[in-house]
Amino acid sequence: MPRNPDYVAAALGFIIVVSAPVTVAETLTAAWTTALERNHQMKAAEANTTASEQQLQSAQGQRLPELNINTGYTQYNQSPTAIANISGGDTAQFATAQAGSAKAQAMVTMPVYTSGRIDNNIKSAESSVEAAQQQEATSELNLKMQVAEAYIAVLRTKSAVNVAQSHVDSLRADSKDVLDRFDQGIVASNDVLAATVELANAEQQQTKVNLQLDNAKSSYNRLLDRTLTAEVSLDEHLPDAPTGTLEELTRNALKQRPELTVVNAQIDALEQQAASVNATRLPQVNVNGGYQYQQNRYQAHEGLWVAGINMDWKLFDGSTGHKTDALKSQAIALKEQRDDLSSLMMLQVRQAWLEIEETKKRLATAEKTINLADENVKVATDRYQQGLSIHTEVLAAENSRLTSHDNLNNARYDMALARLRLRHAVGIL
Numbered sequence: 001m002p003r004n005p006d007y008v009a010a011a012l013g014f015i016i017v018v019s020a021p022v023t024v025a026e027t028l029t030a031a032w033t034t035a036l037e038r039n040h041q042m043k044a045a046e047a048n049t050t051a052s053e054q055q056l057q058s059a060q061g062q063r064l065p066e067l068n069i070n071t072g073y074t075q076y077n078q079s080p081t082a083i084a085n086i087s088g089g090d091t092a093q094f095a096t097a098q099a100g101s102a103k104a105q106a107m108v109t110m111p112v113y114t115s116g117r118i119d120n121n122i123k124s125a126e127s128s129v130e131a132a133q134q135q136e137a138t139s140e141l142n143l144k145m146q147v148a149e150a151y152i153a154v155l156r157t158k159s160a161v162n163v164a165q166s167h168v169d170s171l172r173a174d175s176k177d178v179l180d181r182f183d184q185g186i187v188a189s190n191d192v193l194a195a196t197v198e199l200a201n202a203e204q205q206q207t208k209v210n211l212q213l214d215n216a217k218s219s220y221n222r223l224l225d226r227t228l229t230a231e232v233s234l235d236e237h238l239p240d241a242p243t244g245t246l247e248e249l250t251r252n253a254l255k256q257r258p259e260l261t262v263v264n265a266q267i268d269a270l271e272q273q274a275a276s277v278n279a280t281r282l283p284q285v286n287v288n289g290g291y292q293y294q295q296n297r298y299q300a301h302e303g304l305w306v307a308g309i310n311m312d313w314k315l316f317d318g319s320t321g322h323k324t325d326a327l328k329s330q331a332i333a334l335k336e337q338r339d340d341l342s343s344l345m346m347l348q349v350r351q352a353w354l355e356i357e358e359t360k361k362r363l364a365t366a367e368k369t370i371n372l373a374d375e376n377v378k379v380a381t382d383r384y385q386q387g388l389s390i391h392t393e394v395l396a397a398e399n400s401r402l403t404s405h406d407n408l409n410n411a412r413y414d415m416a417l418a419r420l421r422l423r424h425a426v427g428i429l
Contacts, residue, residue, distance in 0.1 A: 025235040028151050031224060035147045036140060038225035045139040052125070052132035059125040062118045063111070071104035097296045107290035107306075115282030116275060124272035131265035137258035143223070145424045149417065150220040154234055156413040157213040163405045164206040170377070170398055171199040177381075178391065191391040198395050241356055241419035242426050249426050250349045256427035257345055263338040267331050274327035281320050284312045345425065352422035359415040366408035373397075373404035 036042055079095040086092055111118065175195040181187045218228040242249060254260065289307035296302055314320070380397035383389040423429045 025233045027235045028148060028238060031147050031151055031220075031234075032144050034224045035143055039143055039223060040225070041139055041143055042136075045136040049129070049132040049136050052129045056122070056125040056129050059118070059122045062121065065108050065110040067106070067108050069104075069106045071102070073100070073102045075100040095298055097298060101295040103292075103294045105290060105292040107288055107292075109286055109288040111284070111286045112309075113283065113285040115279040115284065117279035117282075117284070118276075120272045120276035120279060124269045124276060127265045127269035127272060131262050131269060134258040134261040134265060138262060141258065141424060141427065141429055144429045145420065147220075147223050148420045148424075148429070150216070150223055151234060152238075152413050152417050152420070153216040154213070154220050154232055155236065155416075156409065157209065157216045158234075159409045159413070160209050160406070161206075161213050163402065163409060164202070164209045166405070167398070167402045168199070168202045168206050170401075171195070171202050174381070174394060174398065175199045177385070181385075186387075187391065194391060194395060198398075238416045239420065239423060241422050242428060246350065246353050249353065249422070250346050252428075253345050253349050253426045254342060257425075258427065259341060260338065260345070263334055263341060267334045267338070270327050270331040270334065274324045274331070277320060277327065278324040281314050281317055286310055348425040349422065352418055352425045355418040356415065356422060359411055359418050362407070362411040363415055366404065366411045369404050370408050373401040377401050 076099045079099040080097045081093050082096045084092050084094065175192075175198075178187060178191050178195040182189065182192050217230075217232040220232055221228050221230050242252075244252070287307075287309045289305075291303065291305055293303045377394075377397045377400075380389065380394045384391055384394045420429065
């Protein structure tokens with residue numbers, strides 16, 4: 001039975017369509033999730049947090065008993081001997097230990113009073129953990145902003161590619177029209193040359209924009225730890241700006257930004273560390289006990305149980321005081337940095353808020369002029385075809401249309417970027 005060619009073609013077309021992979025546009029939220037899972041900056045921040053947690057456990061372990069076991073063997077060239085005076089002025093010698101002997105001991109030592117040295121050291125470590133955790137949150141916030149900027153850069157450049165392609169298509173049609181009119185002897189060769197030059201310039205600009213899009217995609221893929229040449233398809237939907245007045249947003253930023261918490265925790269860690277170092281000059285009391293063994297056949301009891309209490313009080317030390325002062329000075333320096341950081345955050349919120357207000361005006365103007373620019377090209381082309389104007393007016397109208405589309409494109413994505421920057425400045429990205 002002969003096959004219907006149209007039926008076979010339709011069936012093959014259906015199979016191709018069904019089996020072709022469907023590309024789903026990636027959202028900014030999905031991009032953030034991928035970046036946080038794969039990005040090396042985040043892995044480094046997480047490792048720093050883990051290190052701080054281990055340091056805290058180490059500080060807490062100072063409260064626990066310490067068990068030390070040691071053993072050894074000593075060999076003398078002769079047995080240790082004592083000299084004793086005997087009545088009548090005579091002397092006698094007798095061995096007090098073997099020439100060779102083994103010894104061993106197991107001792108447990110536990111601090112009972114350290115003048116706050118261990119407690120302050122633990123508090124310092126706890127503050128360091130908090131600082132590391134908030135630094136991880138800061139790294140997350142900054143990484144999300146980097147991804148957002150790269151995300152918008154791809155969208156912006158992709159839109160610019162479409163604008164450039166539209167410009168090339170328009171000039172290509174114009175160049176063909178001019179060439180046809182030149183062949184008919186209606187226009188001069190100067191119009192052909194002008195149209196050709198403008199088209200060549202547009203094609204060169206199109207090549208440049210295509211390269212920019214490729215670079216934007218590569219930068220985006222790098223942040224997500226993907227192959228630089230991986231295909232990128234992005235969703236145009238982006239988060240809105242946070243609501244509230246400038247004063248409210250500024251107050252929220254000072255409360256929510258993790259950078260300030262990082263600095264505050266670092267200040268507390270230094271102050272607690274200074275207190276811990278200073279406490280080493282005060283009484284340190286510990287108890288100890290254990291079992292000691294000394295091989296000696298001349299000794300009645302070779303193995304002995306022992307217990308004791310020790311106090312160490314460093315009455316003078318030429319370095320501890322300076323170490324304490326150095327740590328306190330570092331804390332003071334961080335306080336100054338904190339005040340400067342607060343001022344910088346307030347500036348970032350204000351700049352992002354003003355940028356939104358500025359882009360609103362630009363976007364409104366661009367949306368109004370875009371249709372006028374398109375219509376202007378049609379009018380200029382019609383007038384030129386009717387012989388009512390020169391070709392330069394057509395090129396000027398087309399360049400004006402290109403500028404209008406570029407302005408709209410930039411205003412749209414500047415607005416989206418400003419909203420994200422405001423969210424980042426407030427600390428809710």
